[in-house]
Amino acid sequence: MTFWVTQALNGISFGMLLFLLAAGLSLIYGLMRILNLAHGSYYILGGYVGLAAIRVTGSFVLAALAATVTVTLVGVVMERFFLRRFPDQELPQALLTFGFLLIFADLSLWLWGGTPQTLPKPEIFERSIRIGTIVFPSYRLFVIGVGLVIGLGLWWLQEGTRLGAMIRAGVDDAEMARGTGVNVGLLSTAVFALGACLAGLGGIIGGPFVGVYPGADFEVLEMALVVVIIGGLGSLKGAFVGGLVVGLLDNFGKALFPELALFTVFAPMAIILAIRPTGLFGVR
Amino acid sequence: MKTRVVLWTVAALAILLVLPAVLSSYQLSLLTKMLIFGIFAMSLDLLLGYAGLPSLGHAAYFGVAAYTVGLLALRVANNFWVDFPAGLLMAACVSALFGLFALRTRGSYFLMITLALGQVLWGIAFGWRSLTGGDDGLPSVPRPQLPLPWALTEGVPFYYFVLAFFALASGVLWVIVSSPFGRALVGIRESERRMEVLGYDVWRYKYLAFILAGLFAGLAGNLFVYFNGFVSPSYLNIVFSASALLMVILGGAGTLVGPALGAAVIVFLENLISAYMERWVLVLGVIYVLVTLFAPGGLVGLVRQRLGSSGT
Numbered sequence: 001m002t003f004w005v006t007q008a009l010n011g012i013s014f015g016m017l018l019f020l021l022a023a024g025l026s027l028i029y030g031l032m033r034i035l036n037l038a039h040g041s042y043y044i045l046g047g048y049v050g051l052a053a054i055r056v057t058g059s060f061v062l063a064a065l066a067a068t069v070t071v072t073l074v075g076v077v078m079e080r081f082f083l084r085r086f087p088d089q090e091l092p093q094a095l096l097t098f099g100f101l102l103i104f105a106d107l108s109l110w111l112w113g114g115t116p117q118t119l120p121k122p123e124i125f126e127r128s129i130r131i132g133t134i135v136f137p138s139y140r141l142f143v144i145g146v147g148l149v150i151g152l153g154l155w156w157l158q159e160g161t162r163l164g165a166m167i168r169a170g171v172d173d174a175e176m177a178r179g180t181g182v183n184v185g186l187l188s189t190a191v192f193a194l195g196a197c198l199a200g201l202g203g204i205i206g207g208p209f210v211g212v213y214p215g216a217d218f219e220v221l222e223m224a225l226v227v228v229i230i231g232g233l234g235s236l237k238g239a240f241v242g243g244l245v246v247g248l249l250d251n252f253g254k255a256l257f258p259e260l261a262l263f264t265v266f267a268p269m270a271i272i273l274a275i276r277p278t279g280l281f282g283v284r
Numbered sequence: 285m286k287t288r289v290v291l292w293t294v295a296a297l298a299i300l301l302v303l304p305a306v307l308s309s310y311q312l313s314l315l316t317k318m319l320i321f322g323i324f325a326m327s328l329d330l331l332l333g334y335a336g337l338p339s340l341g342h343a344a345y346f347g348v349a350a351y352t353v354g355l356l357a358l359r360v361a362n363n364f365w366v367d368f369p370a371g372l373l374m375a376a377c378v379s380a381l382f383g384l385f386a387l388r389t390r391g392s393y394f395l396m397i398t399l400a401l402g403q404v405l406w407g408i409a410f411g412w413r414s415l416t417g418g419d420d421g422l423p424s425v426p427r428p429q430l431p432l433p434w435a436l437t438e439g440v441p442f443y444y445f446v447l448a449f450f451a452l453a454s455g456v457l458w459v460i461v462s463s464p465f466g467r468a469l470v471g472i473r474e475s476e477r478r479m480e481v482l483g484y485d486v487w488r489y490k491y492l493a494f495i496l497a498g499l500f501a502g503l504a505g506n507l508f509v510y511f512n513g514f515v516s517p518s519y520l521n522i523v524f525s526a527s528a529l530l531m532v533i534l535g536g537a538g539t540l541v542g543p544a545l546g547a548a549v550i551v552f553l554e555n556l557i558s559a560y561m562e563r564w565v566l567v568l569g570v571i572y573v574l575v576t577l578f579a580p581g582g583l584v585g586l587v588r589q590r591l592g593s594s595g596t
Contacts, residue, residue, distance in 0.1 A: 033391075035395055082577075090395060091395075092580060094395050094526075095530065095575065096573055099571070099572025099573040100569065102569030104569075228396075229396065229397065262404070269400065270404075278389075
């Protein structure tokens, strides 16, 4: 019993982190049809910038702020000055974002070295929580809380605000949205910035338990892709459900069948692909 | 036009035949690598440049062939007549399997799914240590022993061995792309719906192109494991798959000579830059960005533009 509860909580907290990463990937695809291969780079940039900021300021909150602002700016520059030139051209977009992935990977290696790093947790979440026989790190609960809050916030943004209505209009039909006076160009930048910001936040939230290291950018990208393949590109609900599914599969897979860890994630992906190529909640 | 192509081909082949006489053994091994990567890039171009399918997992077939040959040569027997066809067969089988999944989608989904499928193989190679050696890979794979007067362990005979396969692959690919089948692929790239209306079974054409591309990628993988004597998971990963895309675009998609040139340029630059600095990956990233921004038609496109503007 203890094993199952602990592993489930671990899986859910990892799933929430994956949700933060996949939500941005999915939103960006939904509005602009851009598959951003540099999305994993935002995670490591967030982690490394956060780590540097913690060392200077000693504050987790300030570090989170520094990391998300930096990564958001990086995202805005990529969208405004590069990706904007290639609307609806998936190959140039893929080459550009892959180029940025390599550039950020090598720059991070140059600046921060090759040793894996973990971010210190905020002090109030250092301790573990004990409920009966179950001992669980409070930080993991904090991660689940952050995921839920962000999920609710994004849902409210999309369903309850004017900005969300414009995004939904843009997702459904960008031409029509433009015709009704929506500034799709500005909206694209805003959504790209939001996606980058969420991935940067992922870097700082995931930093204390997943860590940052060379290659994490590729792993994060890969996991986020599996999430959106299962959940469906362009759908927030898909990113949330997919994140939970992959987080749990990955955790139980590693705990129960360590040799087959990757299969427990990839086999369901292949099944979904065979049945529903656009994922559970995907948009065409 | 036809005669000019034939003349250029004969000239290029003649140059490639005499080059060993003037190159140092190091330069010759670099040229050998260029030819092998040239085959790999041309195989991807069959998908990308002709059928219009941008695969981000093409290293999968290269790597599967390389692992097959490496494992057979090390664990079973170093028999060229068994190992080499087995590598090709495995590459074709894996592409036949992956094609079933990937061809249900298009555009960004196709990119993403080919990427994910390729990473599955990378994960297997990385995780299944007892078979593949994990990230240490399979060292000291021997070169084949053939009933020839020259040993393939020597640089020059091995170069000619690779050159023969390069010429064969280019020839067969040229026949494929100029055949009615190749024309139909171009038609599908331009407008799938039109081809469907004309009565073509579009899916079957794309599927066959997918398997053929995998087969030729496997040929490159076979040759590369003999060349390098080593297989590692990096042969299967996304970085290698993406670099194949870059080679095709840099040279010029939709031509056969373009990707071979693109492969040569990337191999040359990697060698040159790695000799002077550690930051090759950074430079490579910048090359991706520059090529996308300034040379979307590739080197062949630039030459055509120059010829076009001076001609009028």
